[in-house]
Amino acid sequence: xxxxxxxxxxxxxxxxxxxxxxxxxxxxxxxxxxxxxxxxxxxxxxxxxxxxxxxxxxxxxxxxxxxxxxxxxxxxxxxxxxxxxxxxxxxxxxxxxxxxxxxxxxxxxxxxxxxxxxxxxxxxxxxxxxxxxxxxxxxxxxxxxxxxxxxxxxxxxxxxxxxxxxxxxxxxxxxxxxxxxxxxxxxxxxxxxxxxxxxxxxxxxxxxxxxxxxxxxxxxxxxxxxxxxxxxxxxxxxxxxxxxxxxxxxxxxxxxxxxxxxxxxxxxxxxxxxxxxxxxxxxxxxxxxxxxxxxxxxxxxxxxxxxxxxxxxxxxxxxxxxxx
Amino acid sequence: xxxxxxxxxxxxxxxxxxxxxxxxxxxxxxxxxxxxxxxxxxxxxxxxxxxxxxxxxxxxxxxxxxxxxxxxxxxxxxxxxxxxxxxxxxxxxxxxxxxxxxxxxxxxxxxxxxxxxxxxxxxxxxxxxxxxxxxxxxxxxxxxxxxxxxxxxxxxxxxxxxxxxxxxxxxxxxxxxxxxxxxxxxxxxxxxxxxxxxxxxxxxxxxxxxxxxxxxxxxxxxxxxxxxxxxxxxxxxxxxxxxxxxxxxxxxxxxxxxxxxxxxxxxxxxxxxxxxxxxxxxxxxxxxxxxxxxxxxxxxxxxxxxxxxxxxxxxxxxxxxxxx
Numbered sequence: 001x002x003x004x005x006x007x008x009x010x011x012x013x014x015x016x017x018x019x020x021x022x023x024x025x026x027x028x029x030x031x032x033x034x035x036x037x038x039x040x041x042x043x044x045x046x047x048x049x050x051x052x053x054x055x056x057x058x059x060x061x062x063x064x065x066x067x068x069x070x071x072x073x074x075x076x077x078x079x080x081x082x083x084x085x086x087x088x089x090x091x092x093x094x095x096x097x098x099x100x101x102x103x104x105x106x107x108x109x110x111x112x113x114x115x116x117x118x119x120x121x122x123x124x125x126x127x128x129x130x131x132x133x134x135x136x137x138x139x140x141x142x143x144x145x146x147x148x149x150x151x152x153x154x155x156x157x158x159x160x161x162x163x164x165x166x167x168x169x170x171x172x173x174x175x176x177x178x179x180x181x182x183x184x185x186x187x188x189x190x191x192x193x194x195x196x197x198x199x200x201x202x203x204x205x206x207x208x209x210x211x212x213x214x215x216x217x218x219x220x221x222x223x224x225x226x227x228x229x230x231x232x233x234x235x236x237x238x239x240x241x242x243x244x245x246x247x248x249x250x251x252x253x254x255x256x257x258x259x260x261x262x263x264x265x266x267x268x269x270x271x272x273x274x275x276x277x278x279x280x281x282x283x284x285x286x287x288x289x290x291x292x293x294x295x296x297x298x299x300x301x302x303x304x305x306x307x308x309x310x311x312x313x314x315x316x317x318x319x320x321x322x323x324x
Numbered sequence: 325x326x327x328x329x330x331x332x333x334x335x336x337x338x339x340x341x342x343x344x345x346x347x348x349x350x351x352x353x354x355x356x357x358x359x360x361x362x363x364x365x366x367x368x369x370x371x372x373x374x375x376x377x378x379x380x381x382x383x384x385x386x387x388x389x390x391x392x393x394x395x396x397x398x399x400x401x402x403x404x405x406x407x408x409x410x411x412x413x414x415x416x417x418x419x420x421x422x423x424x425x426x427x428x429x430x431x432x433x434x435x436x437x438x439x440x441x442x443x444x445x446x447x448x449x450x451x452x453x454x455x456x457x458x459x460x461x462x463x464x465x466x467x468x469x470x471x472x473x474x475x476x477x478x479x480x481x482x483x484x485x486x487x488x489x490x491x492x493x494x495x496x497x498x499x500x501x502x503x504x505x506x507x508x509x510x511x512x513x514x515x516x517x518x519x520x521x522x523x524x525x526x527x528x529x530x531x532x533x534x535x536x537x538x539x540x541x542x543x544x545x546x547x548x549x550x551x552x553x554x555x556x557x558x559x560x561x562x563x564x565x566x567x568x569x570x571x572x573x574x575x576x577x578x579x580x581x582x583x584x585x586x587x588x589x590x591x592x593x594x595x596x597x598x599x600x601x602x603x604x605x606x607x608x609x610x611x612x613x614x615x616x617x618x619x620x621x622x623x624x625x626x627x628x629x630x631x632x633x634x635x636x637x638x639x640x641x642x643x644x645x646x647x648x
Contacts, residue, residue, distance in 0.1 A: 140466045144567045151486040155479050162475040243468045
């Protein structure tokens, strides 16, 4: 039986992916067993094989690599706001463990005489880009990150591409849109409010809006995120022609359009729970982020996301609030 | 008196730069003293303060950082062919020492309460790019390296940009064209023959041409390289708008055009010393490299290179063969 590893499997996207793999499998991949690895797991986390550990401990990555998983999803990361505040922690968490884990995989590649070449899917981010931007960012636009998080993701992409080019792994980096609506609590990502202004009001709570409602951004639902990852697991990577980082499809809209979608679904009283209170630090980071893409390569490769923000709100209500 | 450090100061470009600094100074910079650091130096190497050491020894970089140089040229690197053959050595030499040296500079920044912010000029390369290419590569074209050397240079660029954005250093990465005509012996760079086919015949020696003469490439002379570095040392980096990697000007021509320039200068008998002998490994690396650029930003910032390959040949003859 094949084996799949999700690094960062206790996080929101990791859990969505684990649930999807459990319920939908991977078309054409055959039977498999999933292992999740993270610093910790919620009490209700899914997964039969959950490992608690820290990838920043180098031996941890080497030990996991030695298990020779067929497919590895590398989702482990600290978020953008934290990486910006804590420079040391950001680089130590978001870059070096990737290097050491890849070195672990390469050691297994060597030990098997080159037979072991795992598929590795790395969750990168649109934070690898930095302005000024064209109206729509194309597939050949430069990466010039303006946050440490973005620089760390871009550096990991270079490693994934070079280890793949050398044939040690068969890797891809998926530049995820901002995932919205995230369930659960706000996190330290500067993008957290994009979810908060929908999630909190739908749960009867106030939400702070720290930026102007003219801010345009690039979104996809957690369901789409899990779909991207599952799709990448079995994609023919020969189609990538050596460019192993992909801008993924998403939905471009303004905060005002997000709010109107919420109003459509839930009405004025719910929208009234959104309280504008500008936060310069958040505004500065977010306003430097991409607003819109023309992700032609990923679309041609079969990656799919929502077409309207209303669909994104509906996914949240259906998956998290259990109603349609 | 200000102090300048050249890491990789024993190499060809390092020596050209040291000579230029000695003879021409840095306009508007004032008096300075130059320190050169490298694994070793030729007997006739210029420089009053030459240090032999290995930047891969982490304490070495930290000790140099502690001297708080005003301007640092980071030229230390192993070349493309070697980085491709020896994966470990490439990454260990071309990426990690940069990280540890930058950390050393950051420690000095902290120790001075933020007062110490050195100018750091990193010699990157057009090898950060990977095909397919447009006819001319513009300033917003993606970096998708197809060699380990290119990936290492691109990763260093990300570090230089993020440390600069945070204000720990004031850095820039210069994506040098292939430097041609290199004096001295052939090296392990896959690009070495671009110089060899001019240099060896002018010295009465045979030269191997390992690629087709239709190969188009992007060149600048060693004199231009030293000029780029000197220009970057005193540039107002505020003009970079946070994009601290620059495609530099150069001259695009085919190998056939190189050979015709040599014929113009030296005649048929000299050109007859060029022996075509295809080397698939070299051809594969080089044919994946960029051929032409539109380096608008660098040109606007005052960087200058040769306009014809004949000028490049003339620079070699004037500087290395001592005649015009």
